[in-house]
Amino acid sequence: MPTESEAGWPRNYAATVDIALRPLAQLILERRRQRPFMVGLSGPQGSGKSTACEVLSDLLRGHGLRVASLSIDDLYLTHAERQILARDVHPLLATRGPPGTHDRALGMSVLAALRAGESLALPRFDKSTDDRTPEADWPWFEGPADVVLFEGWCVGARPAPMADLATPLNALERNEDPTGVWRAYVNTALAADQTLFAQLDALIQILPPDFEVVVGWRREQEAKLRAARPGAPGLMDDAQVARFVAHFERVTRRLLEEGPARADAVLRLDAERRPLSFSVRQPAPPPSTL
Template sequence: MAPLHAAPPPPSACSSSPAAGPAFLARPHHHHRRAVAASCCSPAVTAAAAPSRKAFLSCPDHSPGRALAPPRVTPSSSPALVASVKDLYDFICSGPLVDRIGYTKEKVAESIDRWLRCGSQIARLFRLNELQLSEAEKVRIYHFYIPVFLWCEDQVTEHRAKYKEGDDIPPLVIGVSAPQGSGKTTLVFTLDYLFRVAGRNSTTLSIDDFYLTAKEQNELRDRNPGNALLELRGNAGSHDLQFSVETLESLTKLTKEGMKMKVPRYDKSAFGGRGDRADPSVWPDVEGPLEVILFEGWMLGFKPLPNEVVKAVDPQLEVVNKNLEAYYNAWDRFIESWIVIKIREPNCVFQWRLQVITRLSKQVRCRIHDNYGLQFLKFLLVFLQAEIAMRADGKPGMSDEEVMDFVSRYLPAYHAYLPTLYKEGPNGSKPEQLLVIDIDEGRNPLWGS
């Protein structure tokens, strides 16, 4: 999956959205210690939603000058909105990730304002009417994106608590491992946005940023004649590991204000879609102090296996498996907290990839003259960029068969390495720092298997 290159639009850019948000979502921003505000909830709400008398907590936002919702009015003046809060509370508690992120019904009730605030922000980000969300939109926001963000926030808080006041605190690196097309990139985009709204300086990085240059990829292909898995970018061996280590080490040292560095980007449209590293002149700047690095990739956390195991899947995997031995020291050792998106059938990747291409090409046509749409597309044009642009212009692009051929070069690795990843977790991961999210064919979270 390609990285999310641009910074998310600031909240002010979203405030003109038609879905401006109901009055009950507003809350003064707090210092990140989550100072408790005075409770203004009516007895009807507390009785219905079963929270304690403790004040509700907002989604953290301690950056200055942010006005994300209109002034608050008390729920007692809006009975219809009170009912909707109760309904939403019940819906949140029915989600499959609530238990997995360590939330009880009581904890959801105590933090309901935080869920509402985050829901309002996500709705604005994607230009949805938060009062008229479809069932699918409610599931994606309140059963998926917000629970994962709250888990990440807790991970960041615990990470920073390990250091003393005055220490240089390195950013927490959160690894997001998921197959192509599974919704990983949109999830990372949303998490990055919510972190920034919360006042945390975050950045995103993809394993795609470290692909070999076009020249080096051609040399890799020539050294492995006839091996379809190394003919194009993607599998272990097609990344510049030394370059990735240098980049990650530099990013984790961005602990002070004024520190800055450029991060690499990869141009997938170069050389007719074969790709090449983008020119450094277009690499974005990242400034310190960083608190969070969201590092995503389709093969993050894969572990090398006994040779006979990979040969049984595909003999071409032998070289890939040997290459994979170096990847732990290059990537996984930097990652402290892990999100693993678990799929039930790797062949879903075919259909997801085709769906994303079709959807994005439509979005290009629909939003290209929309200022918000231009920012939106910077995040969502995540792979096969030349292909999407051709389809958007009405030109013949890669056929479905060609897309399937492209994806098929990844499938042997999925079949070989995903079972171990799901059974054992990534290298070095700890249970309390690992969130596994089972998803269905619609890319929505399931109850754990």
């Protein structure tokens, strides 16, 4: 019989649990040397990061650990704050998601509080309204945390050399950012975001077969949101999703190329999100004292 937690997991998810998430929970248990152990979970839009975090949280709680979960999506600037950026810097900054549209100070304060063993309300963002959830509605986490799971599409991403930004990558960059102001701002913000990612003790990466499947995955994700909140103003149709994903393409492609060599563990998926492999990078041995 499945446990209460397992009964709530998605159907046909057993292979992902057995191939990757149970071994990942065991890896966290083995490598945890302090409280809390902060784990970043990176993967492109629609790759199943949120579900993986929920299941991984259940597995770790089954070992008696207190687990706090936070998404980088929960750190988006408010709608009003992004409108100011769009007016003062570049119109594309009205769109949530890329580096530069997150509240880095909020993220640092939340992770610092969790690192200090505090209890606190964890921020949340409502994508159906494209705005931050009122603070009174944020869920309360009772500390101290043993493990912190911090997931997001660009968690662990690194900025590109500025010279790489010169040539537009897609129609969005070519038509709406011809002078490169927006992509330079995003890249500079990502460089500053390294202070946030430096708080992590381990990085796990979910890899799709290629970038092209991401649009389809994101469309599926948005369709679920539309079904749950019909008529909500912040939701997108398929054409809007394709344009939305173009905002993320440059950073995502770079992370898919160079991230696996740095990640502590990598879960590779096929186009149907079925697990192909799970690999763990062994930590470097301590330097010799001889």
